[in-house]
Amino acid sequence: MGETVKIERIVVDPKIHFGKPCIAGTRIPVENVLELINAGLTFDEIIRDYYPDLAVEDLQTCYEWGVSMVEA
Numbered sequence: 001m002g003e004t005v006k007i008e009r010i011v012v013d014p015k016i017h018f019g020k021p022c023i024a025g026t027r028i029p030v031e032n033v034l035e036l037i038n039a040g041l042t043f044d045e046i047i048r049d050y051y052p053d054l055a056v057e058d059l060q061t062c063y064e065w066g067v068s069m070v071e072a
Helices: 030-038 043-049 056-071
Strands: none
Touching: 030 043, 030 056, 043 056
């Protein structure tokens, strides 16, 4: 870890998913990605089985964003 969270990859828009944080350029809530990570899926599995349009960097950003929220 130790890297700066790339918040620009996470957006909050009240018009998308009632303002829930989403991955920039998508309608994919960060919460959905974090639930899959919590369920034990790898980033590769999440991309292959759920979100093929995402990159590993998007998933890493979701994870880092989630960690930053509990550290605050």
